[in-house]
Amino acid sequence: MPPMEDLSQVLRIRREKLEALAERGIEPFAYNYDATHRTVAVAASFEAAESEGRLSEDGDGEAVWLGGRIVSWRGHGKSAFAHLEDGDGSIQIYFKKDVLGDESFADLDLIDLGDWIGVQGQPFRTRTGEITVRAESYTLLTKSLRPLPFGKVETDAETGERTVHSGFSDQETRYRQRYADLAVHPEVREVFRTRSRIVSALRSFFDSEGFLEVETPVLQPLYGGASAKPFVTTHHALDQTMYLRIADELYLKRLIVGGLDRVYEIAKDFRNEGLSRVHNPEFTMLEWYQAFADYRDQMDMVERMLLHVLDSVIGSRTVTYGEHEITFEPPFQRLSLMGGLSDALGIDVHEMGESELRAKAEELKVPDLDGAGRGKLIDKLFGELVEPDLIQPVFVIDHPKELSPLAKPHREDPRVTERFELYIASAELLNAFSELNDPIDQRQRFEAQAALLAAGDDEAQQVDEDYIRALEYGMPPTGGVGMGVDRLVMMLTNQTSIRDVILFPILRDEE
RNA sequence: GACCCGGUAGCUCAGCUGGCAGAGCAACGGACUUUUAAUCCGUAGGUCGUGGGUUCGAGACCCACCCGGGUCACCA
Numbered sequence: 001m002p003p004m005e006d007l008s009q010v011l012r013i014r015r016e017k018l019e020a021l022a023e024r025g026i027e028p029f030a031y032n033y034d035a036t037h038r039t040v041a042v043a044a045s046f047e048a049a050e051s052e053g054r055l056s057e058d059g060d061g062e063a064v065w066l067g068g069r070i071v072s073w074r075g076h077g078k079s080a081f082a083h084l085e086d087g088d089g090s091i092q093i094y095f096k097k098d099v100l101g102d103e104s105f106a107d108l109d110l111i112d113l114g115d116w117i118g119v120q121g122q123p124f125r126t127r128t129g130e131i132t133v134r135a136e137s138y139t140l141l142t143k144s145l146r147p148l149p150f151g152k153v154e155t156d157a158e159t160g161e162r163t164v165h166s167g168f169s170d171q172e173t174r175y176r177q178r179y180a181d182l183a184v185h186p187e188v189r190e191v192f193r194t195r196s197r198i199v200s201a202l203r204s205f206f207d208s209e210g211f212l213e214v215e216t217p218v219l220q221p222l223y224g225g226a227s228a229k230p231f232v233t234t235h236h237a238l239d240q241t242m243y244l245r246i247a248d249e250l251y252l253k254r255l256i257v258g259g260l261d262r263v264y265e266i267a268k269d270f271r272n273e274g275l276s277r278v279h280n281p282e283f284t285m286l287e288w289y290q291a292f293a294d295y296r297d298q299m300d301m302v303e304r305m306l307l308h309v310l311d312s313v314i315g316s317r318t319v320t321y322g323e324h325e326i327t328f329e330p331p332f333q334r335l336s337l338m339g340g341l342s343d344a345l346g347i348d349v350h351e352m353g354e355s356e357l358r359a360k361a362e363e364l365k366v367p368d369l370d371g372a373g374r375g376k377l378i379d380k381l382f383g384e385l386v387e388p389d390l391i392q393p394v395f396v397i398d399h400p401k402e403l404s405p406l407a408k409p410h411r412e413d414p415r416v417t418e419r420f421e422l423y424i425a426s427a428e429l430l431n432a433f434s435e436l437n438d439p440i441d442q443r444q445r446f447e448a449q450a451a452l453l454a455a456g457d458d459e460a461q462q463v464d465e466d467y468i469r470a471l472e473y474g475m476p477p478t479g480g481v482g483m484g485v486d487r488l489v490m491m492l493t494n495q496t497s498i499r500d501v502i503l504f505p506i507l508r509d510e511e
Numbered sequence: 512g513a514c515c516c517g518g519u520a521g522c523u524c525a526g527c528u529g530g531c532a533g534a535g536c537a538a539c540g541g542a543c544u545u546u547u548a549a550u551c552c553g554u555a556g557g558u559c560g561u562g563g564g565u566u567c568g569a570g571a572c573c574c575a576c577c578c579g580g581g582u583c584a585c586c587a
Contacts, residue, residue, distance in 0.1 A: 008520080008521065010537080011521080072548090075546095076544060079543090079546085080544090080546085094544095094545070096544060097544065098544075099544095112538090126545045126546075128546075130547075147537065147538075163548080166522060166524090166535065166536040167523070168522060168523085169522090169523070172518090173579090175579090227585090228587090229586090271586065271587085274585070276585090277581085279587075283587070421587095459586075486587080497580095507578090508579085
């Protein structure tokens, strides 16, 4: 701790209050507090008592014990109003000198915004009608030594709309000090509560469908299952290079080989790439694999899964996302990638050679075409011409083979694979295919990837001999899906930056 | 990684063409026993992101760097 004289004024004054508390024999950091109620429950039980005529002659409810953080304060000389906030909400507290006694009331001088206190008293309605606990006693639970950046909150009496004045808005500080962001922004806490409920709903869905939740390695001797650059590290005792997983796909399919025929994993994946509104290098992926299913079955599964989440967490099948109203009503539209692009170009893409595609892409000024092959050019053109219009949920299906080294060839058209991606609000939410289970074909696809890797494509995959060995034992027909959980949370909580749905998003080291 | 914008009191921000570092909120002292962005009077609070440079003089201008936000690109 820096010496007192080096602290800024606001920090120094709180330290001085700590000393004053010691002089008055008040413990600033308590061990526990036996609360009988949470804030929201106090209001609910008061209202119930009120409507059933169980209030006292003075209009008081039954005594309650509450713990929480002081988030606002309005002193009036011999009385004061404050709001006490807990995990559920907040309630107003009325401190009155002739109720508390001179000494206890005087000790309130040492209480600040941000302090945690326990309060005991009876609820009543103030003249303006707000349910308020009249403090008969209070206990300091934790002294706050650093002021939280509370804004002043104005609540419109008619609409209930909340306006925050002089709040805490510096994005950098909010991400770096998420604890402070959460402490002063109930709406941020609500986003993360919703995130938690979404993840629970996903688990309950797959559990009820007979899937087994499993855990596969984060540290892998080879990485694969996606096109991405990995994080590299070293295991010292084994003197071995390890990669943080970019996907759990290849491990989950090994489990299908082993007879665990319905598995899912909610996993942190790591990709050594740039940051953006929709990318954090560490992100949460849900993958599931189901034996005997193909990609058509999985489209049905995706629809049912999303409806389960919407119905149980959001309570509506329509959500607002930015400027759009997104409606999840199955069956979602299915759009063939090649067909959609052909329509946009007015030419059958299957008939176009690589040079023709490149010319078209250059004509449209699509950036970063260096080294792009036929598949990548198609992908780029699709991204440029079709993706921006994919607002409502759409399954984009049947991708070119070059782009899909782990997908089965399409049973009716060998030029494409049995694959789909679900697009919502122009963003890719999930990716799925009928899993390639022919080990000889898989080896050829890996070798093509390895050639790309050798040629300098640092996002291409390596040959995974162990995975091929597993396929040689025999993997039943399998449908698999990978979904970006963070992105789903974004869409369902109307957050336009992935950082706003990740508690501690990656940031450059401070100093 | 490229481009654009930003970093000034605990927080939110102003600071013009280079001329004494400002406001609101929070804090501190005082008044106020049903307020709710409480109100009123007063006080204190600064490494102007960092390091160089130009200048009689730099928060401002120039250079480099650090950090963030946004946009683009790769990926979910």
